[in-house]
Amino acid sequence: xxxxxxxxxxxxxxxxxxxxxxxxxxxxxxxxxxxxxxxxxxxxxxxxxxxxxxxxxxxxxxxxxxxxxxxxxxxxxxxxxxxxxxxxxxxxxxxxxxxxxxxxxxxxxxxxxxxxxxxxxxxxxxxxxxxxxxxxxxxxxxxxxxxxxxxxxxxxxxxxxxxxxxxxxxxxxxxxxxxxxxxxxxxxxxxxxxxxxxxxxxxxxxxxxxxxxxxxxxxxxxxxxxxxxxxxxxxxxxxxxxxxxxxxxxxxxxxxxxxxxxxxxxxxxxxxxxxxxxxxxxxxxxxxxxxxxxxxxxxxxxxxxxxxxxxxxxxxxxxxxxxxxxxxxxxxxxxxxxxxxxxxxxxxxxxxxxxxxxxxxxxxxxxxxxxxxxxxxxxxxxxxxxxxxxxxxxxxxxxxxxxxxxxxxxxxxxxxxxxxxxxxxxxxxxxxxxxxxxxxxxxxxxxxxxxxxxxxxxxxxxxxxxxxxxxxxxxxxxxxxxxxxxxxxxxxxxxxxxxxxxxxxxxxxxxxxxxxxxxxxxxxxxxxxxxxxxxxxxxxxxxxxxxxxxxxxxxxxxxxxxxxxxxxxxxxxxxxxxxxxxxxxxxxxxxxxxxxxxxxxxxxxxxxxxxxxxxxxxxxxxxxxxxxxxxxxxxxxxxxxxxxxxxxxxxxxxxxxx
Amino acid sequence: xxxxxxxxxxxxxxxxxxxxxxxxxxxxxxxxxxxxxxxxxxxxxxxxxxxxxxxxxxxxxxxxxxxxxxxxxxxxxxxxxxxxxxxxxxxxxxxxxxxxxxxxxxxxxxxxxxxxxxxxxxxxxxxxxxxxxxxxxxxxxxxxxxxxxxxxxxxxxxxxxxxxxxxxxxxxxxxxxxxxxxxxxxxxxxxxxxxxxxxxxxxxxxxxxxxxxxxxxxxxxxxxxxxxxxxxxxxxxxxxxxxxxxxxxxxxxxxxxxxxxxxxxxxxxxxxxxxxxxxxxxxxxxxxxxxxxxxxxxxxxxxxxxxxxxxxxxxxxxxxx
Numbered sequence: 001x002x003x004x005x006x007x008x009x010x011x012x013x014x015x016x017x018x019x020x021x022x023x024x025x026x027x028x029x030x031x032x033x034x035x036x037x038x039x040x041x042x043x044x045x046x047x048x049x050x051x052x053x054x055x056x057x058x059x060x061x062x063x064x065x066x067x068x069x070x071x072x073x074x075x076x077x078x079x080x081x082x083x084x085x086x087x088x089x090x091x092x093x094x095x096x097x098x099x100x101x102x103x104x105x106x107x108x109x110x111x112x113x114x115x116x117x118x119x120x121x122x123x124x125x126x127x128x129x130x131x132x133x134x135x136x137x138x139x140x141x142x143x144x145x146x147x148x149x150x151x152x153x154x155x156x157x158x159x160x161x162x163x164x165x166x167x168x169x170x171x172x173x174x175x176x177x178x179x180x181x182x183x184x185x186x187x188x189x190x191x192x193x194x195x196x197x198x199x200x201x202x203x204x205x206x207x208x209x210x211x212x213x214x215x216x217x218x219x220x221x222x223x224x225x226x227x228x229x230x231x232x233x234x235x236x237x238x239x240x241x242x243x244x245x246x247x248x249x250x251x252x253x254x255x256x257x258x259x260x261x262x263x264x265x266x267x268x269x270x271x272x273x274x275x276x277x278x279x280x281x282x283x284x285x286x287x288x289x290x291x292x293x294x295x296x297x298x299x300x301x302x303x304x305x306x307x308x309x310x311x312x313x314x315x316x317x318x319x320x321x322x323x324x325x326x327x328x329x330x331x332x333x334x335x336x337x338x339x340x341x342x343x344x345x346x347x348x349x350x351x352x353x354x355x356x357x358x359x360x361x362x363x364x365x366x367x368x369x370x371x372x373x374x375x376x377x378x379x380x381x382x383x384x385x386x387x388x389x390x391x392x393x394x395x396x397x398x399x400x401x402x403x404x405x406x407x408x409x410x411x412x413x414x415x416x417x418x419x420x421x422x423x424x425x426x427x428x429x430x431x432x433x434x435x436x437x438x439x440x441x442x443x444x445x446x447x448x449x450x451x452x453x454x455x456x457x458x459x460x461x462x463x464x465x466x467x468x469x470x471x472x473x474x475x476x477x478x479x480x481x482x483x484x485x486x487x488x489x490x491x492x493x494x495x496x497x498x499x500x501x502x503x504x505x506x507x508x509x510x511x512x513x514x515x516x517x518x519x520x521x522x523x524x525x526x527x528x529x530x531x532x533x534x535x536x537x538x539x540x541x542x543x544x545x546x547x548x549x550x551x552x553x554x555x556x557x558x559x560x561x562x563x564x565x566x567x568x569x570x571x572x573x574x575x576x577x578x579x580x581x582x583x584x585x586x587x588x589x590x591x592x593x594x595x596x597x598x599x600x601x602x603x604x605x606x607x608x609x610x611x612x613x614x615x616x617x618x619x620x621x622x623x624x625x626x627x628x629x630x631x632x633x634x635x636x637x638x639x640x641x642x643x644x645x646x647x648x649x650x651x652x653x654x655x656x657x658x
Numbered sequence: 659x660x661x662x663x664x665x666x667x668x669x670x671x672x673x674x675x676x677x678x679x680x681x682x683x684x685x686x687x688x689x690x691x692x693x694x695x696x697x698x699x700x701x702x703x704x705x706x707x708x709x710x711x712x713x714x715x716x717x718x719x720x721x722x723x724x725x726x727x728x729x730x731x732x733x734x735x736x737x738x739x740x741x742x743x744x745x746x747x748x749x750x751x752x753x754x755x756x757x758x759x760x761x762x763x764x765x766x767x768x769x770x771x772x773x774x775x776x777x778x779x780x781x782x783x784x785x786x787x788x789x790x791x792x793x794x795x796x797x798x799x800x801x802x803x804x805x806x807x808x809x810x811x812x813x814x815x816x817x818x819x820x821x822x823x824x825x826x827x828x829x830x831x832x833x834x835x836x837x838x839x840x841x842x843x844x845x846x847x848x849x850x851x852x853x854x855x856x857x858x859x860x861x862x863x864x865x866x867x868x869x870x871x872x873x874x875x876x877x878x879x880x881x882x883x884x885x886x887x888x889x890x891x892x893x894x895x896x897x898x899x900x901x902x903x904x905x906x907x908x909x910x911x912x913x914x915x916x917x918x919x920x921x922x923x924x925x926x927x928x929x930x931x932x933x934x935x936x937x938x939x940x941x942x943x944x945x946x947x948x949x950x951x952x953x954x955x956x957x958x959x960x961x962x963x964x965x966x967x968x969x970x971x972x973x974x975x976x977x978x979x
Contacts, residue, residue, distance in 0.1 A: 581979075582979035583979075601976035602975055602976055602977050603977065604939040604942065605939075606937055606939045607939050631937055634888065635888045635936065635937050635938075636886060636935045
């Protein structure tokens with residue numbers, strides 16, 4: 001590869017081709033960023049590209065250095081103004097995007113083209129800060145391939161190479177890169193969590209919130225995004241027991257339910273198991289939250305997780321990347337007595353909230369001796385009253401609980417759970433709201449279950465003497481099919497739900513589910529390959545207790561082995577090839593050598609035949625014939641398959657004796 | 659000499675080969691015991707090359723050239739080179755013609771089909787190079803007018819191998835213009851006896867009839883181009899060329915022009931042997947004749963015969979299966 005000369009773009013005969021290659025690479029790399037950067041940056045990019053093309057054809061002058069400096073300053077100010085910072089993911093990506101556009105205008109020589117391809121690589125990498133799914137990976141691989149081709153174009157002064165040759169070269173480079181990438185992927189020392197901390201604003205938060213107000217879960221239900229996927233080790237619990245417990249919300253201010261803060265780390269779980277726990281593996285999509293989900297109730301702690309006094313799995317760092325953890329849960333449990341603080345919290349009601357509901361609760365407290373009867377009374381109210389279960393309840397303007405209970409009588413799970421807990425607290429039964437997910441859809445392959453945002457749910461827990469905290473789902477009273485068959489079956493107008501949140505067998509849905517299975521494989525093998533799986537892999541290979549230095553040594557060794565294998569491979573490709581004819585000739589010569597007639601390295605077939613005729617006249621006829629045949633096959637104009645067959649036959653039957 | 663047998667160049671391959679064999683036979687009947695040299699000379703003609711014969715006087719150089727010219731039916735001239743020769747003596751000159759009142763070009767001996775340049779190394783370098791340039795270009799430019807030579811045009815030059823007073827040895831760059839350099843050598847006793855006992859060669863030559871003619875010769879030269887040279891053969895030639903350049907045997911390796919000449923003369927040799935494809939043996943046979951006057955030993959091999967070094971080159975390059 002020759003050193004590219006500093007030829008100005010205008011004088012470079014390969015410029016149109018180079019601009020096409022580099023332009024395509026940059027466009028592919030920048031396209032995903034266009035979805036996240038502000039619209040005016042996209043405009044800057046398009047204008048810069050147009051200007052570049054016009055300048056190359058002499059229609060417009062290239063911008064001067066001073067002008068470029070001014071534009072750089074303006075764009076930095078613009079990005080800083082838009083994001084209120086120049087740091088962090090969003091602003092960083094926007095700056096990278098803006099500078100790539102400006103570099104287009106600064107493109108004067110082939111060296112600048114190379115810099116542009118390097119910027120394209122950075123843009124591809126920047127996309128991975130947002131999403132690392134299978135489709136993104138495929139797209140990134142495509143963009144890297146095109147960028148590499150552009151880089152090869154930019155670094156070759158020889159412009160005669162066709163695109164096909166160019167891509168063949170790129171292909172062979174990529175094929176060689178795969179084993180290197182594999183070694184780096186498998187052996188690079190993994191650490192838990194991100195290597196660097198992105199500023200807080202960068203981590204998007206999705207899924208169940210740490211506060212619940214009327215409509216918050218219904219809104220969540222309109223998304224068919226995956227919350228997490230589950231793989232059960234043995235038995236799969238029945239639908240009525242697929243309550244994925246997340247947060248416990250105890251603090252009520254008359255409208256919003258919140259969790260108590262600060263969190264209290266608990267030394268043990270707040271329940272006792274009845275029976276054997278069940279085992280499963282959860283692959284949690286990045287939620288940006290500091291808690292995990294588990295079947296009601298969790299019985300084990302994943303790495304870097306602790307449990308609070310409400311049996312909620314909590315972490316100190318938010319889940320910003322795919323998290324895979326093995327979890328145990330007790331489906332049957334019982335909890336002990338309530339401390340006075342807990343009792344106070346579980347009975348607290350704001351003084352001015354829901355006067356009608358509080359009055360109803362007090363009436364139950366006086367008339368019904370057994371707390372279980374009060375629970376039953378509330379459920380009967382929902383079951384027998386004219387209550388509706390709907391994703392689109394009427395707007396509540398006054399006191400949310402009273403208005404829902406006694407006027408609109410239409411609501412979603414958060415309405416029923418919230419109102420139920422208020423009623424119970426008024427009736428002196430300790431109660432609290434639990435937010436999480438209910439249900440799990442079996443993937444077509446049957447190997448795993450998908451829990452989506454549309455499965456988000458809220459239910460209640462009441463504390464009963466002798467039994468402790470007991471799960472009560474008021475939604476089950478009004479819409480039992482929600483528990484058995486999901487949101488789709490429970491609401492009157494399922495068309496408001498996104499496609500994947502529905503149940504049914506449309507071909508599109510099935511196809512998307514198949515795609516999800518691919519995504520799961522990708523997640524399991526690539527994204528969820530963290531320190532734990534790395535340790536498992538090494539243990540499986542028979543290496544226990546690998547530390548960072550050991551991993552680095554393994555990585556270096558692996559790279560050396562790969563380099564040696566690649567070198568051996570390229571030697572193997574360039575070794576002298578023996579075709580069938582050469583093999584036959586060599587066999588023939590070997591047989592003659594056996595009887596002491598060895599061919600000199602430079603001896604041609606005719607000369608050899610003449611020498612044999614002198615030394616062994618008895619062999620002259622056959623060897624002469626064979627050598628003539630060989631000579632005309634090797635050096636003649638048209639070798640026929642028939643001649644080759646004859647030669648093979650004759651060589652096979654040629655058994656000279658000394 | 660002017661009487662040419664009329665014949666068509668569109669003879670069948672078999673007929674062409676028959677004529678070729680007859681020509682070899684006829685020349686060999688005059689130049690006794692020199693079959694190989696006759697064949698080399700013919701191969702050289704078929705490959706459109708020029709021939710350099712290096713030998714003592716009286717070895718039959720002129721007889722060979724003459725016999726070839728008669729047999730091939732070519733217009734033959736002989737020039738004895740001397741140190742006072744001028745280029746115009748070979749190329750021709752424009753002389754003022756009083757009757758016409760204008761300069762008239764009088765063509766020199768190069769306007770023949772076969773030119774015997776005897777003792778070429780006696781002429782001054784200026785005259786030598788005039789001839790050699792004509793040999794390469796196939797045309798004479800004089801007084802701003804370009805005149806094409808006859809087709810075919812073939813030069814046999816002779817030179818004395820010994821360094822003598824008053825000679826101008828040809829430099830390698832000019833020797834490169836000759837495709838082959840052969841030596842005739844003394845005849846073997848049987849051939850010499852036949853020579854002594856037989857008729858005078860000059861009378862024999864007079865009686866020779868032409869077996870070929872210019873159109874047939876041109877057709878044969880065209881057929882040489884169609885002799886198949888396989889990829890394996892080209893590989894072999896390339897290996898030989900590169901070994902001559904990198905092997906450390908010679909001061910300077912063979913030029914690409916020498917490579918082209920080697921391929922062409924190997925094809926001609928194959929045609930003479932009645933084959934439609936060239937073999938490595940053809941190359942091996944002709945390389946000493948082709949390279950002998952082109953190469954000089956490397957500093958480490960000074961004192962060794964160039965023929966031995968070429969043999970060493972041949973044995974050092976393996977012929978793959």
